[in-house]
Amino acid sequence: MATNNTQVAGRESAIATPQQRARASESAIRAPVDIFENSDSLVLTADMPGVSKDRLDVRVDGTTLVVQGSVQFDLPEKAEALHADVRAAVYRRSFVLSRELDTEKIQANLKDGVLTVQIPKRAALRPRKIEVQGP
Amino acid sequence: MFGRFTSSQNSLLDEFWRLQQEMDEMLGDGPFSSGGIRSLPRGSFPAINVIQTAEEVQVFLFAPGLDPKKLDVSIQQGLLTISGQRQIDVDDKSTYYRQERFAGDFRRAISLGEDVDAERVTATYRDGIVQIKLHRRESAKPRQIEIH
Numbered sequence: 694m695a696t697n698n699t700q701v702a703g704r705e706s707a708i709a710t711p712q713q714r715a716r717a718s719e720s721a722i723r724a725p726v727d728i729f730e731n732s733d734s735l736v737l738t739a740d741m742p743g744v745s746k747d748r749l750d751v752r753v754d755g756t757t758l759v760v761q762g763s764v765q766f767d768l769p770e771k772a773e774a775l776h777a778d779v780r781a782a783v784y785r786r787s788f789v790l791s792r793e794l795d796t797e798k799i800q801a802n803l804k805d806g807v808l809t810v811q812i813p814k815r816a817a818l819r820p821r822k823i824e825v826q827g828p
Numbered sequence: 829m830f831g832r833f834t835s836s837q838n839s840l841l842d843e844f845w846r847l848q849q850e851m852d853e854m855l856g857d858g859p860f861s862s863g864g865i866r867s868l869p870r871g872s873f874p875a876i877n878v879i880q881t882a883e884e885v886q887v888f889l890f891a892p893g894l895d896p897k898k899l900d901v902s903i904q905q906g907l908l909t910i911s912g913q914r915q916i917d918v919d920d921k922s923t924y925y926r927q928e929r930f931a932g933d934f935r936r937a938i939s940l941g942e943d944v945d946a947e948r949v950t951a952t953y954r955d956g957i958v959q960i961k962l963h964r965r966e967s968a969k970p971r972q973i974e975i976h
Binding site: 726728736739741742743745765768770771774777778806 | 872874875876877878879880881882884885886888890891892893894916919921922923924925926927928929930938940953955956957
């Protein structure tokens with residue numbers, strides 16, 4: 694079972710510099726994410742359709758996990774838009790990590806436009822099962 | 829759209845913006861609103877973009893993590909219909925903090941106009957995007973009329 698004392702996943706961080714903030718609010722898509730926690734890690738899954746591995750950037754900046762990627766399209770010349778649900782080329786999300794997470798051992802995997810980031814908890818901080826002695 | 833931003837690509841993006849604004853205006857709550865009868869609120873799954881050139885219409889379905897074989901795409905009289913199911917396994921031994929990703933059955937329809945040729949369609953799936961290319965019928969292409 695998951696521990697109770699984690700405020701890890703909730704808070705979304707502000708973006709570092711004013712320039713970055715301006716750029717992000719201008720054109721970034723807020724990729725929808727699922728975040729869950731099990732006994733040994735925190736797992737983040739993000740929908741980023743159109744992003745290939747070489748256009749994906751997952752990094753930890755201080756205590757902030759930043760996930761971003763850009764969409765690549767091969768469009769014909771002289772194309773005209775008829776309908777557009779998606780109007781930006783960049784996905785971006787960031788989250789503040791808490792101290793019990795081991796940022797050195799983060800693993801990321803991208804498949805069919807779905808990014809999975811696995812953030813393990815530090816071994817010493819994983820919940821331990823305590824045996825209850827009875828009569 | 830969206831990756832390699834040359835100036836022509838930027839103008840295409842501007843075009844998207846302009847179009848969307850017009851659509852937002854049309855879809856307003858006013859008594860004279862006249863949005864497409866099949867249009868759905870923003871954020872529907874899968875998101876759809878459509879572009880056209882003189883020769884073809886291209887549809888982009890933003891459908892990450894789907895098995896394209898389980899996606900049902902059909903076209904009839906210029907109406908493109910997409911339906912399917914996106915299954916996301918939920919681990920009930922875990923604690924969930926956010927569940928923003930779409931899960932479940934979906935169905936969307938979008939009118940591409942009468943002039944698309946339903947016989948000449950190709951579809952590919954890459955990085956979570958289904959790209960459907962439809963040719964336009966010869967008769968529908970703009971024709972240069974020579975004046976003698």
